[in-house]
Amino acid sequence: MAARGPQVEMPKQPPEERVDNFDEVAQGYTEEMAIEEALRCLTCPNPQCIKGCPVDIDIPGFIDLMKQGKFDEAIKEVKEKNALPAICGRVCPQESQCQKFCILGIKGDPIAIGRLERFVADWEQEHGVEVPGNPDNNGGKVAVVGAGPAGLTVAAELAKLGHDVTIFEALHNAGGVLTYGIPQFRLPKEIVQAEVNYVQKLGVTINLDAMIGKLYTISELFADGFDAVFIGSGAGLTRFLHVPGENLNGIYSANEFLIRTNLMRAYKFPEYDTPINVGKIVAVIGGGNVAMDSARSALRLGAEKVIIVYRRGREELPARLEEVENAEEEGVEFMLLNNPVRFKGDDLGRVKQMEVIRMELGEPDESGRRRPIPVEGSEYLIDVNTVVIAIGQTPNPIIQRTTEGLETTRWNTIVVDEETMQTSIEGVYAGGDIVSGTATVISAMGAGKKAAKAIHEYIFKKS
Amino acid sequence: MNRILTKRTLTQNVKLFEVEAPLIARKAKPGHFVILRFHEKGERIPITLAGSGPKRGTITIVFAEVGKSSTQLGNLEEGDEILNLLGPLGNPFPLDNYGTILCIGGGVFIGALIYHMKALKEAGNKIVAVLGSRGKKHLFFVEEAKEVADELYVTTDDGSAGLEGLVFLEDLLKERSFDHVFTIGPTSLQKEVSEMTRPHGIRTTVNLFPIMVDGMGMCGACRVTVGGETKFACVDGPDFDGHEVDFDELISRMRVYNPQEKIAMILYQRVV
Numbered sequence A: 001m002a003a004r005g006p007q008v009e010m011p012k013q014p015p016e017e018r019v020d021n022f023d024e025v026a027q028g029y030t031e032e033m034a035i036e037e038a039l040r041c042l043t044c045p046n047p048q049c050i051k052g053c054p055v056d057i058d059i060p061g062f063i064d065l066m067k068q069g070k071f072d073e074a075i076k077e078v079k080e081k082n083a084l085p086a087i088c089g090r091v092c093p094q095e096s097q098c099q100k101f102c103i104l105g106i107k108g109d110p111i112a113i114g115r116l117e118r119f120v121a122d123w124e125q126e127h128g129v130e131v132p133g134n135p136d137n138n139g140g141k142v143a144v145v146g147a148g149p150a151g152l153t154v155a156a157e158l159a160k161l162g163h164d165v166t167i168f169e170a171l172h173n174a175g176g177v178l179t180y181g182i183p184q185f186r187l188p189k190e191i192v193q194a195e196v197n198y199v200q201k202l203g204v205t206i207n208l209d210a211m212i213g214k215l216y217t218i219s220e221l222f223a224d225g226f227d228a229v230f231i232g233s234g235a236g237l238t239r240f241l242h243v244p245g246e247n248l249n250g251i252y253s254a255n256e257f258l259i260r261t262n263l264m265r266a267y268k269f270p271e272y273d274t275p276i277n278v279g280k281i282v283a284v285i286g287g288g289n290v291a292m293d294s295a296r297s298a299l300r301l302g303a304e305k306v307i308i309v310y311r312r313g314r315e316e317l318p319a320r321l322e323e324v325e326n327a328e329e330e331g332v333e334f335m336l337l338n339n340p341v342r343f344k345g346d347d348l349g350r351v352k353q354m355e356v357i358r359m360e361l362g363e364p365d366e367s368g369r370r371r372p373i374p375v376e377g378s379e380y381l382i383d384v385n386t387v388v389i390a391i392g393q394t395p396n397p398i399i400q401r402t403t404e405g406l407e408t409t410r411w412n413t414i415v416v417d418e419e420t421m422q423t424s425i426e427g428v429y430a431g432g433d434i435v436s437g438t439a440t441v442i443s444a445m446g447a448g449k450k451a452a453k454a455i456h457e458y459i460f461k462k463s
Numbered sequence B: 001m002n003r004i005l006t007k008r009t010l011t012q013n014v015k016l017f018e019v020e021a022p023l024i025a026r027k028a029k030p031g032h033f034v035i036l037r038f039h040e041k042g043e044r045i046p047i048t049l050a051g052s053g054p055k056r057g058t059i060t061i062v063f064a065e066v067g068k069s070s071t072q073l074g075n076l077e078e079g080d081e082i083l084n085l086l087g088p089l090g091n092p093f094p095l096d097n098y099g100t101i102l103c104i105g106g107g108v109f110i111g112a113l114i115y116h117m118k119a120l121k122e123a124g125n126k127i128v129a130v131l132g133s134r135g136k137k138h139l140f141f142v143e144e145a146k147e148v149a150d151e152l153y154v155t156t157d158d159g160s161a162g163l164e165g166l167v168f169l170e171d172l173l174k175e176r177s178f179d180h181v182f183t184i185g186p187t188s189l190q191k192e193v194s195e196m197t198r199p200h201g202i203r204t205t206v207n208l209f210p211i212m213v214d215g216m217g218m219c220g221a222c223r224v225t226v227g228g229e230t231k232f233a234c235v236d237g238p239d240f241d242g243h244e245v246d247f248d249e250l251i252s253r254m255r256v257y258n259p260q261e262k263i264a265m266i267l268y269q270r271v272v
């Protein structure tokens, strides 16, 4: 195997500067860097990387085009399989997907596939996006619930196949978690909007402020002439700790904290109307990506000290390593093997202190991670002014509550056939976090692609 | 879309809009609310429905100008369009023939109260209504209330419209029997009413309006403690059993952004 140097580094804003702004941290490759990194690719005849890609992008194919500087063709190759490359290039956990299988990774650095994907997607934005001609409208009418990555993908795929697609999104902006959850400094909202625009240019109609279950029920959509419905309503419902004092002022769910910050731009209050309260000391409870995003947002919102409180150890942190490192570089502190047991407030009902208990790790549990066990009598108090609870999300509930005959699990996720993504109701499909529970952008997109294929076949069989 | 067809000024700081929203109108019921936004940098403002005209394709809202957003909202004129309008949200009030129902509404929520009363009347209830406000000049829709209610009491904090405060309610509750109590309006009023009906054991439905953001059950900003459990007012409510609600927690949570909102209002007034 040919020897290859290390990955080309991607420029980043230095930590001491970036904690004061919401601008994107990772700044992307230049053309030269992109070609240099592409040239590291061995273009394996039997590429392993594709195995790790939930949407089957021809990775060596697009990288080969990049080597030749044919960025316009490279992006077409990517978009063949992935309608949202600027997003995926930024937020996919490539280290556990495509890059994990890269042969170069055995001895050294794998190819930086995500960075290359991001580069060609951004390059296209700068040079003008080419939209494939709309095929004749020869298909059926499809309703999609939710404009997150799952819904956008189903819609794009079906529009390309000539179907008439309408997305119904409850919020006032499309994008799902990409818009309301993942912070600006990791995924600029302008990028998300550009990808949403692309989906619209494919012929998809997006109705905002339209909550299915309230404005229309699923059965009313059929009565209105839709042939099939896809549910991509996501898992945005916050889980709370259910400990005393949790409803004190200054205690946010990660979801509220991030919606205020990202969707409503509270970091620009009072220019924007939505406020947020961030005190001197912020404790973020949880150890996943959502916790890291909340902690890093809190720093940028002016907190003096931000602590991640996580009940297991460092090894067990579910967040991507890169995000943990980013948080550490920015000065986020980690209080591992600790768990809150109660919150105490002042006489105005604001949180003032948090009682935590030390934990130790026992035998591995069902998830394979070692089970945290409280150390009896080890409780102690720490001062906090703001708390953000980021211990997980559960499925959005409205559709399940308003759709008769829709089979769900005891976690309130929707049950589907794994091959077709069809639910217990004929003509109704579902995918993304609403089916899997909180997962990833790319897995939601993968589910969307599968469903699109099945919906296409269903409509043709019906007519 | 979302065009304001009618604008009325009901009191010095209370306005009514009739808004063209045919899709919402065909589903709207008393107890529902909407969330609106009228400019790109605006916050999401929840407002309870005070009426709907499915035939005309309209909904009616009544709101008080209390801070920056609601004041700006009040500056919109007939013909203007509301940028974002989401609804109907929340669960409608369970309409039923309860028998004799005592309906108590205060402040800006008198509009919503009358919307409820009309539907309750249609469902066969006998309605005893109480309208409350700070003072006579803050009252509106008294005539409308008279038309629907079988019996009407009007009371103000300062006694300027006859009755003063809620003391008379004590007697009313003692002397008469009610099958159900429904109250909507300032949280302090709903709390007081719930306290008064508790000893009589009359089922009391309150209509809560904690601070909300998404209004679709995701963020938990609107959480209230009811019967010792945390509920999300936007999807589990906004109606709850008044005897189970932790009102003190609710009132404290509703005040949490007051300092910031004041700053926003002062800055806004400077610009205007």
Ligand SMILES: Cc1cc2nc3c(=O)[nH]c(=O)nc-3n(C[C@H](O)[C@H](O)[C@H](O)COP(=O)(O)OP(=O)(O)OC[C@H]3O[C@@H](n4cnc5c(N)ncnc54)[C@H](O)[C@@H]3O)c2cc1C
Pocket: A091, A092, A093, A145, A146, A147, A148, A149, A150, A151, A168, A169, A170, A171, A174, A175, A176, A177, A178, A181, A182, A183, A210, A211, A212, A213, A232, A233, A234, A235, A236, A258, A289, A290, A293, A396, A398, A399, A431, A432, A433, A434, A438, A439, A440, A441, A442, A444
């Ligand atoms: C803070 C945060 C950071 C994350 N970081 C990453 C990351 O770095 N990489 C990664 O791969 N994944 C990440 N994830 C996970 C990823 O974002 C999700 O797995 C993905 O967005 C799921 O897509 P979805 O389309 O299923 O649902 P969502 O993105 O949740 O979209 C669902 C949409 O449906 C709408 N909706 C819900 N109910 C209704 C209704 N009744 N009617 C109409 N519309 C409705 C919602 O408003 C929402 O817009 C992160 C998640 C969070 C919260």
Ligand SMILES: Cc1cc2nc3c(=O)[nH]c(=O)nc-3n(C[C@H](O)[C@H](O)[C@H](O)COP(=O)(O)OP(=O)(O)OC[C@H]3O[C@@H](n4cnc5c(N)ncnc54)[C@H](O)[C@@H]3O)c2cc1C
Pocket: B033, B043, B044, B045, B046, B047, B048, B049, B062, B063, B064, B065, B066, B067, B068, B069, B070, B071, B108, B109, B112, B208, B209, B210, B211, B212, B213, B238, B254, B255, B258, B261, B262, B265
């Ligand atoms: C379900 C529901 C129904 C409502 N119905 C009506 C109605 O019919 N008529 C009416 O006049 N008002 C109603 N409100 C209250 C209305 O939403 C607020 O008055 C408005 O958001 C205030 O904005 P502001 O900037 O003008 O005032 P601010 O200065 O921001 O706030 C004044 C007060 O309004 C409340 N408030 C502020 N932001 C919110 C928010 N996001 N959600 C809820 N309350 C908030 C707070 O308690 C605050 O003390 C309702 C609220 C809810 C949650």
Ligand code: FES
Pocket: B211, B212, B213, B214, B215, B216, B217, B218, B219, B220, B221, B222, B223, B232, B233, B234, B235
């Ligand atoms: S307003 Fe967000 S959950 Fe109710």
